[in-house]
Amino acid sequence: MSIATRTAAEVTASTIATGRSRDRNPGSMIFLGALWFSLFFGVVVLAVLIIDTAIAGSQRFDLNLIQGYESIVRKDETGFRAGILGTIWLMVTTALITIPIGIATAVYLEEFADKKSWYNQLVEINLQNLAAIPSIIYGMLAAAIMGLFGFTFKGIVLGGAIALGLLILPVIIITTREALRSVPQDIRQASLALGATVWQTTWKQTLPSAIPGIATGTILGLSRAVGEAAPLIMLGVATVRFDPASLTDKVSALPIQIFNLASAPQDELRTAASAAIVLLLAMIIGMNALAIFIRNKFQRTW
Structure with a gap:
């Protein structure tokens, strides 16, 4: 092999190994600049929206925001206790329903199923498609399931958990x-x-080794469910002024309360909605941070 050929092969191998290329033609530089501008623009817009929302709701960052209920008389003291506790009830129930079913299904498909059988291939196709279905469809499906069980009112803890569980099950x-x-x-x-x-x-071997990835994916799925409002609206979940105590109690959720108050004509309610948005963002960021911590703490290199 000649020196020139060897040098070209070494450069190609280095480019593949490092993912870097020394190609600096105008087209590639323009494309790279467009990518960085798109990333920068998206981050800036998101930061501006979060800062603007935080400023709008800064007057309501108090204990009454999380300890009080939605008030009709004292709108400047309205709180989100029912929505916060309702969200916790929904997330715990969703996790208890969805995580065992999701993990068991994944283990069967990956470790035991015959990859060549037509019904397993059908399941594979449906799993990929279910992840892209609009969330409101899962609310309609949950409403149908609740109807089959004989529930006349579907805006309860169990109904919301079924809807959110169906939503994150493919994930x-x-x-x-x-x-x-x-x-x-x-x-x-x-x-x-x-x-x-x-x-x-x-x-005893495969599942324990995969726990970090399973835990990360599960938490990320639940963090997506925390911010969903469309399937809960489809079930008739509305604002309530009491804490749920069982799976058959009426329930509210933080996204539902935010949706209702953000469109209210009173400035005090819109201010409270802005503060609740920051609270919801903090919950979601906290769950994502927990997922990242679990991934970095327990991941294994083989």
Whole structure:
């Protein structure tokens, strides 16, 4: 091999390995500049919106915001206690319903299912499509399920949890399967070679190794469900002025209260809605931060 050929091969290998290219022609530079401008513009607009919302709601950053209920008489003291507790009820119930089903489905499809069978291929296609369906459709489906169970009023904790669970179920299944795929096949083969069954290998080797990825995907799915309002509106979830105590109690949610108060004509209610938006953003950012911490703390390199 000549020196020129060897040098070109080394440059190509270095470019592939590092992901960097020394190509600096005008077209590539313009495209790179457009990418950076798009990223910068999106971040700036988001930052401006958050800062403007925080300034608008700064007068209501007090304890009454989270301890009080929505007030008809004293609008300047309206609070979101019912919405916050309702959101917590919905998230816990959603997690209890969805996480076992999602993980079990992902384990079956990834570790036990016959990839060539037509029904498993149909499930694969549907999973990819379900992740792109508008969230309001899941509200309609949950309303139909609640009707089958004989519930005349569907805006209860169980109904909201079913809607949000259906919404994030494809996300949990897909992320769990990706976490299982990241576990090297050598671990499975070594366990099977020592006499373990496929189930024992999955339960004691594969699943524990995939827990960081599973936990991260699950938390990210729940953080998406926290901010959803469309499926809950479809179920008739509205503002209530009491704390839910069971799965069959009427429930409110923070996004629903924000939606209602943001369109109110009174300035005091719109100010409270702005403060609640910042509170909801803090909850979502906190859940995302927890997911990042779990990923960085417990991830394994093979």
